[in-house]
Amino acid sequence: MTRAGLWRIALVTGFAGAIEVLCLTGTIDKITMQAPHRMLVDLAKMIASGSMNAAIAKTLTNAVLAFLPAIAVGILTAVALFPFKRVRNVLDPLFATYYAIPVFAFYPLLIVMLGLGDAPQILLGFMLAVVAVIINTLNGLDRVPRVLIKTARVNRMGPLATAFGVMLPSAAPYVLTGVKLAVAYSLIGIIGAEFIMSRGGMGYEISFAYNNFDNAIMYPLILLILVVSIGVNTLLGLWEKRLMLRKSGR
Amino acid sequence: MTAEVHVALRGVGKSFSRAESSDVVHALGPIDLELRKGEFFAVVGPSGCGKSTMLELIAGLTSATSGSVEFEGASIAGRIPDGVGVVFQEDACFPWMTIRDNIDFGLKRAKLDAVERRDRVDRAIAMMGLSGFAESYPAQLSGGMRQRVCIARTLVMKPRLILLDEPFGALDQQTRLLMGDELLKLWRLSGATVFLITHALDEAAMLADRIGVMSARPGRLLDVIETGWPKERDSRIVEDPRFGEITARLWRSLREESMKSMGAAGASS
Numbered sequence: 001m002t003r004a005g006l007w008r009i010a011l012v013t014g015f016a017g018a019i020e021v022l023c024l025t026g027t028i029d030k031i032t033m034q035a036p037h038r039m040l041v042d043l044a045k046m047i048a049s050g051s052m053n054a055a056i057a058k059t060l061t062n063a064v065l066a067f068l069p070a071i072a073v074g075i076l077t078a079v080a081l082f083p084f085k086r087v088r089n090v091l092d093p094l095f096a097t098y099y100a101i102p103v104f105a106f107y108p109l110l111i112v113m114l115g116l117g118d119a120p121q122i123l124l125g126f127m128l129a130v131v132a133v134i135i136n137t138l139n140g141l142d143r144v145p146r147v148l149i150k151t152a153r154v155n156r157m158g159p160l161a162t163a164f165g166v167m168l169p170s171a172a173p174y175v176l177t178g179v180k181l182a183v184a185y186s187l188i189g190i191i192g193a194e195f196i197m198s199r200g201g202m203g204y205e206i207s208f209a210y211n212n213f214d215n216a217i218m219y220p221l222i223l224l225i226l227v228v229s230i231g232v233n234t235l236l237g238l239w240e241k242r243l244m245l246r247k248s249g250r
Numbered sequence: 251m252t253a254e255v256h257v258a259l260r261g262v263g264k265s266f267s268r269a270e271s272s273d274v275v276h277a278l279g280p281i282d283l284e285l286r287k288g289e290f291f292a293v294v295g296p297s298g299c300g301k302s303t304m305l306e307l308i309a310g311l312t313s314a315t316s317g318s319v320e321f322e323g324a325s326i327a328g329r330i331p332d333g334v335g336v337v338f339q340e341d342a343c344f345p346w347m348t349i350r351d352n353i354d355f356g357l358k359r360a361k362l363d364a365v366e367r368r369d370r371v372d373r374a375i376a377m378m379g380l381s382g383f384a385e386s387y388p389a390q391l392s393g394g395m396r397q398r399v400c401i402a403r404t405l406v407m408k409p410r411l412i413l414l415d416e417p418f419g420a421l422d423q424q425t426r427l428l429m430g431d432e433l434l435k436l437w438r439l440s441g442a443t444v445f446l447i448t449h450a451l452d453e454a455a456m457l458a459d460r461i462g463v464m465s466a467r468p469g470r471l472l473d474v475i476e477t478g479w480p481k482e483r484d485s486r487i488v489e490d491p492r493f494g495e496i497t498a499r500l501w502r503s504l505r506e507e508s509m510k511s512m513g514a515a516g517a518s519s
């Protein structure tokens with residue numbers, strides 16, 4: 001482990017330890033927050049009893065249903081847009097300002113259109129995630145060295161073979177940045193939507209527990225969301241590191 | 251010599267229009283040149299005179315503003331002809347592939363059978379002095395080694411016309427001479443026509459049957475020098491007194507042009 005890594009662990013444990021002390025001494029009262037060790041115990045109990053399994057499964061399934069299409073549609077859109085300079089001159093500024101729009105504001109509209117099932121939540125997660133993939137893929141495609149494209153042409157490769165055989169692999173590190181963002185954004189979209197209005201899922205359970213002052217459910221669920229999103233990101237990070245090691249040759 | 255014409259450039263010129271302004275950069279020509287089948291032709295000229303542009307015109311990567319380019323009797327006009335291999339001036343290795351996969355790239359696309367592919371790649375790796383690096387990635391190699399990977403990748407396809415844009419630019423003088431020997435050997439074995447752009451006058455003088463000397467931009471052919479070397483030759487001809495004469499003649503033609511292009515660069519900046 002690197003020095004920075006050790007410091008990072010020390011920082012996080014220190015923070016958790018400080019909260020633990022503040023809770024145990026009663027500086028933070030029980031109704032506001034539970035001591036971190038209780039959260040861990042409650043989380044273990046919750047997983048053992050399986051009481052939240054349905055909610056966890058629903059949220060994670062919907063997140064996957066949002067981010068896999070977001071990645072596919074995002075990459076394909078970027079590849080299709082890339083050759084058209086004029087279209088991009090029109091669209092690029094729109095993509096750049098996209099995240100200034102609070103997409104959640106459209107959630108009620110989506111419910112009206114699609115009903116109070118999983119569809120509007122998945123769509124919201126998709127909408128949040130897809131543009132990050134488009135922006136980052138386009139950014140990567142812009143940086144493909146021209147000589148690689150010329151090499152593809154000399155090998156008499158068509159536009160599709162060039163895009164998928166040369167340009168996307170060359171842009172892979174940027175595409176991966178988009179994918180990582182898509183994972184985070186789709187989770188945010190799904191859980192946020194569940195929080196606002198839905199009939200199940202982790203966001204819904206947190207909101208329900210919050211309204212009933214049920215800290216024994218709320219905090220373990222928050223902890224679980226943290227663990228899941230950090231876990232997925234770490235896995236992607238490890239994969240990225242392997243790709244980069246190859247490229248930088250160490 | 252009445253050898254068959256392999257590549258013909260007739261009145262070829264190329265201008266680039268700048269995207270943001272209306273002014274046009276006249277990069278090349280008009281050029282009239284015929285490459286004979288199986289000859290080794292070298293081009294020297296001041297930086298920015300349009301050598302790479304000329305190579306891209308022959309490769310069909312860009313189309314001429316005026317005139318026509320023919321390869322094996324058929325007009326190219328911006329189509330990529332079959333049987334032409336190109337080694338670019340810049341590093342064109344695919345960084346996400348091993349050296350073996352890089353060299354195998356074109357063969358795999360051509361759907362050759364696995365045994366033949368492996369055989370050709372192995373031989374190219376040995377010839378280019380890359381043994382032991384087959385499973386490495388380009389980033390683990392030096393610039394000169396990467397350039398050799400690109401040469402190998404082109405040669406395994408057995409092109410009938412090989413276009414090389416300063417392929418030894420990243421090599422030291424000794425390796426450059428040895429690579430020159432390899433290239434000569436390969437040229438003799440394959441019977442391919444070679445078009446080599448170089449900035450090293452001695453390299454041109456040692457390798458080529460004929461050397462085209464280009465003017466400052468817009469590049470025109472000032473002079474075409476026949477070296478008269480026998481087909482069986484290698485880097486030892488640098489000891490021949492004729493080698494010195496050829497190099498001196500190249501430098502006489504180029505000195506003034508190079509000063510012009512330096513002056514132009516100084517004036518425009």
Ligand SMILES: Nc1ncnc2c1ncn2[C@@H]1O[C@H](COP(=O)(O)OP(=O)(O)OP(=O)(O)O)[C@@H](O)[C@H]1O
Pocket residue numbers: 266267275277295296297298299300301302303304339467
């Ligand atoms: N795509 C392009 N768009 C605009 N101008 C270009 C383009 N490609 C080349 N040029 C211009 O054409 C001229 C010739 O360029 P080229 O690359 O052919 O020179 P070169 O002789 O290969 O130079 P060097 O020896 O430095 O490699 C240069 O002035 C360059 O600025």
Ligand SMILES: [Mg+2]
Pocket residue numbers: 301302303339415
């Ligand atoms: Mg050049």
